[in-house]
Structures are given as structure tokens and as C-alpha cells.
Amino acid sequence: MIECVFCNVLSGNIPSHKIWEDDDYLAFLDINPINPGHTLLIPKAHEDYIFDLGTNELGALFSRAKLISEPLKQANKAKRIGIMVEGFAVPHIHVHLIPIHSGHDLDPKRAQPATEHELTAMADKIRKVFDAHE
Template structure:
């Protein structure tokens, strides 16, 4: 059965897209830890990041690297944090999270509640810097 991320890639579930190419997709997390929290995924459904072949893994990180500066311009912060946990959805994904403190990347704290309109505006702001 397809993961929720594969359904997003296939257009079966909408997302607030930041960037896309033939192999990767970046979109906003709908339950973010911080404003602009972005997920970067390979379009190919592979559960565990270290099961990606070397080229796909390198490409994933290079794709994420292109998103980070635009995210930091759109959501001013000290740094863009990177996290890979891999337990929530069985499809490799990298979290890009605007950080001002260590607690901003604490996945045990309560997630933000953001409306679809707010997510759309944030996505548009980020993409304007790409």
C-alpha cells in the first residue's frame, strides 16, 4: 500500500509544494514544529534513508540544500535545522526546520496548528526566494 507521501507525489492528496523535480519533492509539513517546517522526500518510495542508493541519497541532500536558503529568507531564523527520524511515515523524508533554539527541533513538544490559508501563504513566500 502506498504511503501518504507517495499519494502526495501522485497527486492523490494535495500539499503545499515548495519545489519539485523528476526525483524529489519538497512541501510544507501540515503539523509543523515551526513556521515553514518543510519535508523533502525522494519520489521513489523507500522507507529507510540508508536504503537509498548513493546517488538518490546525495541528490536528496543536494535538493534539500537548495530549499534551505529560501526557507531561511522567508522565515528569518538563526539556522535551518535538519532532522531525519523515519518513524512517522515509512517513506524517507528530511525535515528542514527554522531554528532559533534547540527546543525548536524537539519532536516531543506540541505541534503548531496552522490553517490551510496560512500554509499557502508560507509556501508562496518560500517559493518566492527560490
């Protein structure tokens, strides 16, 4: 087993609540959401620091963030989708996409563990919005 938590999510060694993926990127629910629907978007290729990416890769990453933002916003009736990136806990690029109702929502101290039931229900709800738009 390799060390990186998110590489293990990608390989399936660690189960996750996937909401969307394509060949190069995966989006799944954060198990300690700041708000319900808190999602992590990761590239499938392991890279530590977001600004080591080239301009095209950064553009590709954020075009996926945009794609996911609308279903995430609708499913959670959020005012906006907020973005956070720091990457100290897991050294594999991940963009936090968080349904927010005010600017104060984007506070990592608000993160609380979600139950398996809550995560399963939330992933279903978000995937339904994606399916409705296909």
C-alpha cells in the same frame, strides 16, 4: 489508492503545499509544523529507510536539502535550517527541514497543526524567494 501517504501526495490524491520540486524530489510544507515553514523533502521513488539509499542517492537527497535551505531560511528570517529524520509515522523517506532560532526548536513535541490559510501563505512566501533567485 495506495497506502503510503507520501506516494499519495506525489500522485495528487492528497493535496499538499508544494514549495519546490524537480524530476526526482519534492518539497512541501508539513501540516503540523514545529516552526512556521517546516518543510518535508521526499524522493519521488518510494523507499522506507534513509540509510538503505546508496551514497550517490544520499548525496543527491542532501544536495536538494541544501538547495531548499537558503530560500527557507530567508523567507522565515531563521538563524539556521535544522534537519530531522526518523520516519516512523510515514515509511517513505522524508527529511524535515525546519527553520530554527535555537537548538531547542528541534523538538517534535512543539508540532502544532497549521491552518490552510497559514500553509497557503507560507508556501507563497517561500516560492517568492525561490523565484527571486532564478
